[in-house]
Amino acid sequence: MPWPTLPHSFKPRAKRRLRHYEGVLGTALELQLVAGSEAQLDAAETQLLAELERLEQVFSRFLPGSELNRLHHRRGQPVRVSPEFAALLTQAQQIMALTGGAFHPAADTLARLWAVGEPDIQTLSDVLEQMRQPLWTLEHQHVTLHTELTLNFNAHAKGFITDAAAQAAFQVAGVREVVLNIGGDVRHLGAQSVPVGIEAPGRLADNREPLAFVRLSNQAVATSGLSHRGAHILDPRSGQPLTSHSSVSVLAKTCAEADALATAFLVLGTEESLRLADSLPNVGVLILQEIQGGSAEQCSNAFWRRHQTPSSTPTF
Numbered sequence: 001m002p003w004p005t006l007p008h009s010f011k012p013r014a015k016r017r018l019r020h021y022e023g024v025l026g027t028a029l030e031l032q033l034v035a036g037s038e039a040q041l042d043a044a045e046t047q048l049l050a051e052l053e054r055l056e057q058v059f060s061r062f063l064p065g066s067e068l069n070r071l072h073h074r075r076g077q078p079v080r081v082s083p084e085f086a087a088l089l090t091q092a093q094q095i096m097a098l099t100g101g102a103f104h105p106a107a108d109t110l111a112r113l114w115a116v117g118e119p120d121i122q123t124l125s126d127v128l129e130q131m132r133q134p135l136w137t138l139e140h141q142h143v144t145l146h147t148e149l150t151l152n153f154n155a156h157a158k159g160f161i162t163d164a165a166a167q168a169a170f171q172v173a174g175v176r177e178v179v180l181n182i183g184g185d186v187r188h189l190g191a192q193s194v195p196v197g198i199e200a201p202g203r204l205a206d207n208r209e210p211l212a213f214v215r216l217s218n219q220a221v222a223t224s225g226l227s228h229r230g231a232h233i234l235d236p237r238s239g240q241p242l243t244s245h246s247s248v249s250v251l252a253k254t255c256a257e258a259d260a261l262a263t264a265f266l267v268l269g270t271e272e273s274l275r276l277a278d279s280l281p282n283v284g285v286l287i288l289q290e291i292q293g294g295s296a297e298q299c300s301n302a303f304w305r306r307h308q309t310p311s312s313t314p315t316f
Helices: 038-059 067-073 083-098 108-115 121-131 154-170 255-268 270-279 302-307
Strands: 015-024 027-035 078-080 136-139 142-145 175-182 185-190 194-198 212-216 220-225 246-252 284-291 295-300
Touching (some): 015 038, 038 067, 038 083, 038 175, 067 142, 083 136, 083 154, 083 255, 108 121, 154 175, 185 255, 194 220, 212 220, 212 284, 220 255, 246 302, 255 270, 255 284, 270 284, 270 302, 284 302
Antiparallel strands (some): 015 027, 136 142, 185 220, 220 246, 246 284, 284 295
16 A cells, blocks of 8 residues: 655654554554654654554454453353453444444354365354354443354454554654554544555556555545455355455544444445445445456445545645
């Protein structure tokens, strides 16, 4: 995802910083900061990285002591969770209901089934029935996990963490602008706006310029799609793999919302995604569908088109 050159419109005393990290939440991190001094930049970067580390201990499925894994180990028992985990669970329930199950935190179970070959009808039916049952209850920051299925918030928590980390940096005194990109989830905070490039799905992205640019102004964008040929994205409602080769980018106020909706819209398809996006406040969607001949067809709603910009000419 291309990044614009930082602006020259700030006062001469403004300091700028660009950072790149690998292996953050299993992906790459790119950070742009503008502040009044090097000390403020240092403080902002430190706060951002500390928040990332703190929230990884909450949501990670790989860290044995994470809140998510502690919840799995105490199924059927009320477990006190952090405010952040409670907020994520609440939003996940809302988006599951909103999308009719196209977004589902237990969908990773389906991926594991398909990883060893096409599952038999009965096994798939049993898993889908479990997925239709209530997964958890949340009362006063205590969560009781009811399902035997494994929860995986990869399609949601990365956006949530991106929001929180960007906010942690922005709250440092003297910080004027923050642009944070974690694995294609991009959050902007500040007075200026910034254009972000949207890449083509699958093989179309190889050595190609972005197909579109969207301008963020205290907003976020997230993209979901097939990263390579032979990959599978599964419909949590049917348990079957999607056949189309496309990507979906969502513009929203937060990365958490954009991340979860992009995953759901990829499953729902073009018509239903456009309708649902139009029913939500301040949500834009761009759908890139690969077509024969090596090009991509673009579909978007009016909110997206209002924020689309023709090139990467910096506005930030």
